[in-house]
Amino acid sequence: MRPSAGKLSLCLLMAPFVLWIVLLVVLPHLQMLRVSFHVRETWDTVAFGLEQYGNFFSESYYWRTFVRTGVMSLFTTFLTLVIAFPIAWYIARLARGRSKGVLFLACLIPFWASELVRTYGWMILLRESGLFSAILQAVGLADGPVEMLYNDAAVIVGLVYNGLLFMVVPLVTTLDGMDEHIVEAGYDLGGNHWTVLREIILPWAMPGVVSGCIVVFMLTLGSYLTPILMGGKDSAWFTEQIFTQFITRFNWEQGAALGVLLLVLSSVIVWAGLRVTGQNLRKVMG
Amino acid sequence: MEGKHWTSLTRTGIATALVTALFSTHASAEELRLITWGGYAPDDVVAQFEEETGIDVQVTLSNNEDMISKLRATGGAGFDLAQPSQDRIIGVQRQFNVYQPIDVSRIDAAQIQPSMLKATQESTSLNGQQYGVPAVWGTSGLIVNDAVADQVTDYTDLCSDAVAGKVSYRLKRPTLIGFAFALGEDPFAAYNDPDQYESIMAKVEDKLIDCKPNVKTYWTGGDQLLSLIRTGEVTAAMAWDAGGWKLHAEDPSIRFVAPESGALGWIDTFALPRRSENVDAAYKWINFVMQPEIAAKITNQSGNFTASKGADEFVKADLRDAYRQSFDEDALNNIKWYPPVPPGLESMEGQVLDRVQAAN
Numbered sequence: 001m002r003p004s005a006g007k008l009s010l011c012l013l014m015a016p017f018v019l020w021i022v023l024l025v026v027l028p029h030l031q032m033l034r035v036s037f038h039v040r041e042t043w044d045t046v047a048f049g050l051e052q053y054g055n056f057f058s059e060s061y062y063w064r065t066f067v068r069t070g071v072m073s074l075f076t077t078f079l080t081l082v083i084a085f086p087i088a089w090y091i092a093r094l095a096r097g098r099s100k101g102v103l104f105l106a107c108l109i110p111f112w113a114s115e116l117v118r119t120y121g122w123m124i125l126l127r128e129s130g131l132f133s134a135i136l137q138a139v140g141l142a143d144g145p146v147e148m149l150y151n152d153a154a155v156i157v158g159l160v161y162n163g164l165l166f167m168v169v170p171l172v173t174t175l176d177g178m179d180e181h182i183v184e185a186g187y188d189l190g191g192n193h194w195t196v197l198r199e200i201i202l203p204w205a206m207p208g209v210v211s212g213c214i215v216v217f218m219l220t221l222g223s224y225l226t227p228i229l230m231g232g233k234d235s236a237w238f239t240e241q242i243f244t245q246f247i248t249r250f251n252w253e254q255g256a257a258l259g260v261l262l263l264v265l266s267s268v269i270v271w272a273g274l275r276v277t278g279q280n281l282r283k284v285m286g
Numbered sequence: 287m288e289g290k291h292w293t294s295l296t297r298t299g300i301a302t303a304l305v306t307a308l309f310s311t312h313a314s315a316e317e318l319r320l321i322t323w324g325g326y327a328p329d330d331v332v333a334q335f336e337e338e339t340g341i342d343v344q345v346t347l348s349n350n351e352d353m354i355s356k357l358r359a360t361g362g363a364g365f366d367l368a369q370p371s372q373d374r375i376i377g378v379q380r381q382f383n384v385y386q387p388i389d390v391s392r393i394d395a396a397q398i399q400p401s402m403l404k405a406t407q408e409s410t411s412l413n414g415q416q417y418g419v420p421a422v423w424g425t426s427g428l429i430v431n432d433a434v435a436d437q438v439t440d441y442t443d444l445c446s447d448a449v450a451g452k453v454s455y456r457l458k459r460p461t462l463i464g465f466a467f468a469l470g471e472d473p474f475a476a477y478n479d480p481d482q483y484e485s486i487m488a489k490v491e492d493k494l495i496d497c498k499p500n501v502k503t504y505w506t507g508g509d510q511l512l513s514l515i516r517t518g519e520v521t522a523a524m525a526w527d528a529g530g531w532k533l534h535a536e537d538p539s540i541r542f543v544a545p546e547s548g549a550l551g552w553i554d555t556f557a558l559p560r561r562s563e564n565v566d567a568a569y570k571w572i573n574f575v576m577q578p579e580i581a582a583k584i585t586n587q588s589g590n591f592t593a594s595k596g597a598d599e600f601v602k603a604d605l606r607d608a609y610r611q612s613f614d615e616d617a618l619n620n621i622k623w624y625p626p627v628p629p630g631l632e633s634m635e636g637q638v639l640d641r642v643q644a645a646n
Contacts (some may be wrong), residue, residue: 059637061644129517147451147519150503232503233457236644248351248458249636250358250381 029263036256052257062241062258069238070265073220076156080163080216081209087164088171088208093178107168115162119229122158123149126230150232158226163216170215174208175201210279214270221266238262318567321346321353322369323554325588326422327575335574341567350374357384362560367568372553373624375410375417381629386560387415392569397576402593406555409626418555419572420593422584425549425621426460427612429511429530431521432539438522440546441468445497453497454514455524457504457643459635460550464524465490467547467622474625484634491638495645504643515540528589531608542608544617551621553593 039049056062091103110118125131126148136142148154178201186196202209227237242262245255274280318341320327327345336343346365348356353370357363362384370378379385395403402420410418430438437448441464444453455461466473466486476482502520505511508529514520515533527549530542556572558565575581581592582600589605591598598606613621 059640061640065644127517128519147502228506233498233501233643234646241640244636244640247355249633250351250354250378251633251636 032256032259035252036260038253038256040253052254053261055254056257056261061236065236065238065241066261066265068236069221070269072152072156073159073217074269076159076163076220077213077217079156080160080167081213083160084164084167084171084212088168088175091168092172092175104172107165110161111165115223115225118162119158119226122154122161122230126154126157149230151234152231155227155231155235155237158230159220159223162223162226163219166215166219167212170208170212171205172208174205178204206277206279210274210277213273217269217273218266221262316340316564316567317342317344318367318564318571319344319346319365320367320369320571321348321356321365322367323347323349323422323588325590326369326554326584328583328587331575331580331583334580335571338574339567339570341564341570343571354378354382354384357559358382360561362386362562364561365559366562366564367571368557368559369421369554370418370557371624372406372409372418372420372555373626375555375557376412376626377629377632379412379417384560385417386558386562387417388419388556388558389569390416390419393419394573394576397573397578397594399593399595402553405623406553406593410555410557418557420553421556421572421575422588422590422592423551423553424590425527425544425551426464426525427527427530427542427544427549429515429523429525429533429540429542431515431518432541434521435541435543439543441465441524442493444522444524445493445500449522450500451502452519452521453500453523454502454505454511454520456506457639459632459639461494461524462487462490462635462638463622463624464545464547464550465493467550468545469493474622477625477628477631480630480634483631487634487638491641494638494642498642498645526590527609527612530612531589531605534608535604542612544613544620548620548622549613549617551623553623 036052037048037050039047039051056066087107091100091107095103113121123130127133128145128147128149130149132148133142133146136146137144182200182204183196186200191199222239224237224239224243227235228240231237238258239262242255242258245251245258249255320343322345324347327343332343332345335341350371353368354374357365357368358378361382368385375385390407398420402423406418406420407416410416428438428441428444434449434452437443437446441461443449444455463473466489469489471486471489473483473486476486502514505514505523505525508526511520511523511525512529512533515523516536525542527542530540533540534542556568558568562568575584576592576594578594578596579600581594581597585591585597585601586605591601591609
């Protein structure tokens with residue numbers, strides 16, 4: 001192929017991607033950044049200022065929800081990692097042949113349904129008139145209906161479930177490539193389970209751990225349906241506040257400012273996470 | 287109300303509105319793009335209209351906030367006819383200029399109840415021009431189970447121990463207004479006095495925060511509330527009348543009652559988006575659906591009564607009975623109709639709601 005033709009086909013290939021990024025990601029974000037600095041003077045004049053960001057710090061319910069969302073997302077990510085690691089280990093190292101594919105598929109199948117359906121599934125299980133409550137009563141562990149929905153624990157259960165696949169996949173991929181012999185060597189050199197895990201397996205799996213954590217953390221922080229449906233009255237989640245500002249308060253300026261802050265928060269936490277674990281984004285995502 | 291649904295939830299908000307704005311195709315001449323509540327444009331009514339006029343009707347289901355957001359995002363384009371509540375028109379029009387005045391001479395006024403037509407004219411007029419025509423009306427009040435009916439007779443009774451943990455209401459402005467009335471205040475009288483309104487809202491905020499442990503969950507969609515009440519997980523709720531009547535039809539021990547301090551009455555209207563592309567079709571639709579027999583079909587579907595004169599005759603009997611059971615003469619006269627919301631009030635209310643949501 002002549003160089004110019006190659007160049008053209010490359011351009012054509014890239015065009016949809018570039019358009020998508022620019023039109024649907026970059027431009028709206030720039031617009032949001034601009035709107036977040038708008039200050040309404042009267043109904044038809046607008047000035048620029050920091051009022052919305054000031055509101056964020058002066059109204060405690062904004063930043064408290066913000067901190068709460070961040071902390072709960074970090075905890076959810078950690079819990080997802082702890083639960084996903086043994087699963088990934090089993091799939092990557094212990095399962096053989098067909099069972100490997102079947103297990104992988106089993107992780108994947110729930111994601112054929114939408115987040116809404118998965119969340120409703122959990123609600124059917126956890127609600128007062130739901131399955132778990134009925135079982136507890138049937139075996140005599142509870143006298144009356146037990147409400148397990150509408151609290152933080154329920155929200156975390158839902159979020160962990162939603163994040164599980166995105167943690168398992170990168171872990172399986174990295175663990176798959178690990179050489180059996182280095183684990184054996186670890187034991188030969190007198191390591192116990194804990195030291196082998198800490199000194200050999202974890203460092204090897206670190207790129208998978210970090211990329212899984214980034215994806216799960218981002219998904220959790222930005223999730224909307226699960227905290228609202230499963231958390232009910234006590235589930236103040238930051239995305240919900242952003243939605244409320246835009247849609248029910250018509251306060252685009254405040255909503256945009258909160259949106260920008262959420263973007264900054266997630267970027268800072270991801271950056272800090274990479275620094276702490278000594279990874280870099282290129283290595284982790286590549 | 288059946289149709290006051292998940293719509294706001296399932297939309298990921300502004301993104302959708304912007305995408306709609308970018309990609310909505312231009313309407314062909316004979317198309318009516320209607321944005322309305324669930325139940326206000328039943329399939330058979332749409333089919334009959336299409337057959338009689340040859341105009342293709344495209345219905346988008348929505349609610350007040352969603353409707354306003356969509357129209358605001360496009361400067362009043364994308365739809366030919368909208369159905370916001372009458373109290374949410376003027377404030378929005380002054381801030382965002384998304385509607386155009388209605389030419390009342392093109393409306394068949396003889397089909398509409400005069401008192402309601404006049405009320406809507408007063409509450410949707412701006413600079414001498416009218417922006418809304420009444421369509422459907424209803425109230426919010428209490429849905430209670432017979433077991434607790436004698437303990438829950440007003441909004442504030444939702445906070446009593448008798449129903450602890452089995453209560454649901456929305457975290458939206460009707461709740462603030464309802465609780466204010468039940469606390470002996472008159473929020474509507476304070477609409478134009480921000481300081482007084484703020485002090486009333488402060489009282490309501492304290493009450494709602496105190497009340498929070500009593501609440502199972504704040505409902506956000508009609509279907510969610512219906513399932514909470516059906517399963518008995520919630521025995522008392524603040525909600526729309528139509529939902530209460532629907533549940534009553536399934537289970538006679540559940541009923542809609544007008545609270546002692548008065549049910550809150552709303553009127554949904556017809557309003558013309560500023561950049562409507564088929565105003566003729568919009569007027570045709572208005573005059574079509576306000577015919578008594580057609581309007582009755584809408585009532586039977588949505589559970590809400592319409593402003594059409596004489597439609598009652600064609601409404602299903604059990605719906606009429608349930609309505610009469612909920613509203614005796616006194617309760618009817620005690621309905622508190624929402625006056626237009628002055629600009630700025632909603633941001634004040636918004637902060638109250640945010641603080642209640644974040645309180646623990």
